[in-house]
Amino acid sequence: MTETQKIRTLTGDVAPSDLGRTLIHEHLCVDWGEMLGRPKVLDFEFDDMVQKMVAKMEELHAAGISAMVECTPIGCGRYIDLFKEVALRGPVKIIASTGFFHESWCPIHPIGRALDLDALVDLFSREITEGMGDTLVKAGIIKCATGEGRISENEEKMLRASARAHKATGCPIITHTTNGMGLEQLDIFESEGVSPEEVIVSHIGFEEDPLDYSEQMLKRGANISFDRIGMKIFFDDDHWVRVIGNAINKGYVNQVMMSHDAAVFVYGLEEASGENVFDDYTYISRVFLPKLQREAGVTDEQISIMMEDNPQRVLTFRD
Numbered sequence: 001m002t003e004t005q006k007i008r009t010l011t012g013d014v015a016p017s018d019l020g021r022t023l024i025h026e027h028l029c030v031d032w033g034e035m036l037g038r039p040k041v042l043d044f045e046f047d048d049m050v051q052k053m054v055a056k057m058e059e060l061h062a063a064g065i066s067a068m069v070e071c072t073p074i075g076c077g078r079y080i081d082l083f084k085e086v087a088l089r090g091p092v093k094i095i096a097s098t099g100f101f102h103e104s105w106c107p108i109h110p111i112g113r114a115l116d117l118d119a120l121v122d123l124f125s126r127e128i129t130e131g132m133g134d135t136l137v138k139a140g141i142i143k144c145a146t147g148e149g150r151i152s153e154n155e156e157k158m159l160r161a162s163a164r165a166h167k168a169t170g171c172p173i174i175t176h177t178t179n180g181m182g183l184e185q186l187d188i189f190e191s192e193g194v195s196p197e198e199v200i201v202s203h204i205g206f207e208e209d210p211l212d213y214s215e216q217m218l219k220r221g222a223n224i225s226f227d228r229i230g231m232k233i234f235f236d237d238d239h240w241v242r243v244i245g246n247a248i249n250k251g252y253v254n255q256v257m258m259s260h261d262a263a264v265f266v267y268g269l270e271e272a273s274g275e276n277v278f279d280d281y282t283y284i285s286r287v288f289l290p291k292l293q294r295e296a297g298v299t300d301e302q303i304s305i306m307m308e309d310n311p312q313r314v315l316t317f318r319d
């Protein structure tokens, strides 16, 4: 890695080698109120929430994790001032997102719908090079997303804008998939000249045949994340041991990452969150990794590759 290479966190750029163990897909906060036409007057007091989140980051840090990607896009509870404060006061490096969510769970933010492709590229690029929203805090990753079974026109526009902003700024891309459409996302990126190796595709393992699907993604060269580990409302640990063990056995350890998709505060989408707010960012470190090692024969070195080397590589800005 050259000296100029960087990963962009909320408290400034860091050398990739300083990142440490990283959770690739988490949230501090998810708030769908604005998008659902029922904006909430947040019922938390700023300092209380900062304290609560910092306490979570301390737990996470004590469990051996030193960085996480906050994947909340524009209009979905991306409270930059809050996140920045948590990053300043807590021990964990936080990487924040520009970009928009998909439109099958709730409408895409009006700004995202209204802007054309070029204007979206400008918006994402500005958030990366100047600052997110009305702040001077820069985004370190571009988030984009697709719904279930198809990629809508607006979602495709977001994927293309993400690809072009990535090419313009070097900023990494992370995507959300909903039970599939990861391969179709790669097709769109490739048509924009962005290769699968440049992309992180999240929520793999939810497809009809997760072993085969994840292998197809890996064969294309994509980086994939298995990232609702610990959320038992979806799958138990056995499922994740099976799909991750398979990916490693097939020789793809360099493309696999793990995370929880947890959040401290969730509001406004019963279908997606309901009573099941999952806020244990230590589950993988405490419970899952020992199980993965025990049951799938994964080595310490392979764990380090997935938790440290891979995030470090994929989160580094391209020249």
Ligand SMILES: [Zn+2]
Pocket (backbone or CB within 6 Å): 025, 026, 027, 071, 261
């Ligand atoms: Zn997420």
